Amino acid sequence: MVPGPAGPLTTLAHGIGSQHDLPISPFYAFAGAFAALFLSFLALGLLWSSSRFRGERSGLALPAGLERVADAPATRTALRGLGLAAALAVLLHLLLGPDDPARNPAPGAVYVLLWVGLVPASLLLGPVWRLLNPLRTLHRLCRRLPRARLRPHAPAPLPARLGQWPAAAGLFGFTWLELAAPDPASTTTLLSALVLYAAVHLAFAAHYGERWFADADAFEAYSCLLARLSPLGRRSDGRLVLRNPFHGLDATPERPGLVATVCVLLGSTAYDGYCDTPSWINTLQTSPLGRTPTATLGLLTAIALIATLYCLCAAATRLVCGPYPGPLTAFAHSLVPIALGYLVAHYFSLLVTEGPRTVTIALGTDNAPGPLSPLGPGSLAALQVIAVVTGHVLGVIAAHDRSVRLFPPARAVAGQLPLLALMITYTVGGIGLLLK
Secondary structure, X not given: OOOOOOOHHHOOOOOOOOHHHOOOOHHHHHHHHHHHHHHHHHHHHHHOOOOOOOHHHOOEEOOHHHHHHHHOHHHHHHHHHHHHHHHHHHHHHHHHOOOOOOOOOHHHHHHHHHOOOHHHXXXXXXXOHHHHOHHHHHHHHHHOOHHHHHOOOOOOOOOOOOOOHHHHHHHHHHHHHHHOOOOOOOHHHHHHHHHHHHHHHHXXXXXXXXXXXXHHOHHHHHHHHHHOOOOEEEOXXXXXXXXXXXXXXXXXXXXXXXXXXXXXXXXXXXXXXXXXXXXXXXXXXXXXXXXXXXHHHHHHHHHHHHHHHHHHHHHHHHHHHOOOOOOOOOOHHHHHHHHHHHHXXXXXXXXXXHHHHHHHHHOOOOOOOOOOOOOOHHHHHHHHHHHHHHHHHHHHHXXXXXXXXXXXXXXXXXXXXXXXXXHHHHHHHHHHHHOO
């Protein structure tokens, strides 16, 4: 993460040094990852011959009283008010606070508490940003204005081809701001970006209605994708349930733009892991294009590489198994746990060090303590490798279940060979970035 030239946000997201400083052997890291993927693929091929995931049809219903509290208008109003109050606090800090991320909590609130904090929040509680989203609240408040009541109009239908493409574009814009913009921790830059983002989405929501946010808002799409792996979810009958996270992952809607959204998450995280290497820093400093254009090209290249590898895998699977519905989106859900593994590996240390520091600054405490990681270098390196490998193993399981559902038994295992090759390639790349 390279948000600015100075301040707490310049802390490396990885939290570990270069390869020769690592307390973990690259050989054992790669060998362990390959063994985990190969053995899981072999075991699934031998023992898992029919689809076991049932999507939104599964789940153990929670007590009716707990569901009533969760769905109560008072609960939802309180959460919307909390989200709006937090957004207003960030705006006030951007408008009135010092232009120094060491003394202004707004950059940390956006880049750490929101962007990284949504990962554990969505995993534990489901798509929380849907309830906290201040843009949804502002849209509802605007609809209650006297002028809006005097001139009501039915929202226009969303084009089916639009899908999640706006969310993918929004995610790219945010990661570009974080990783490639000239001074992303500047109050002026961040305020301008947030105001522009809000204005665009409120304008489209005024035309298409509140459902615009579900697929088009980058942070809602981000939270909802991660929430697919939450043990809390909604069954098809609307009940709040405890479920196997794989069932929620299997229910991921195959919409246009889904692949792009996941590839932006994967590619931007991969670029974040590469952009603090000495060779890339030297490239940024010496490039005749300048730092921002070069960083933009690097970010685009990382995302394009992830997407190209996935599309080649989909084409190879189609070649091996024959035509099947949704060749690009059918297995896109298996990339979600991989993205989660990358996010945990790259941003865990950032959240546990800069998160508390941001809260301390927001509370007005002077001389906020320096960030201290709760894990030593060895434990952190092990956590990062385990997160990446676990994400890929979960991806293999999700892909296998979808494969035995789509293809005849004779082709189901063979059809996964391109996916296995893709998982190994992603794993080698992910661990290589950690062990750089």
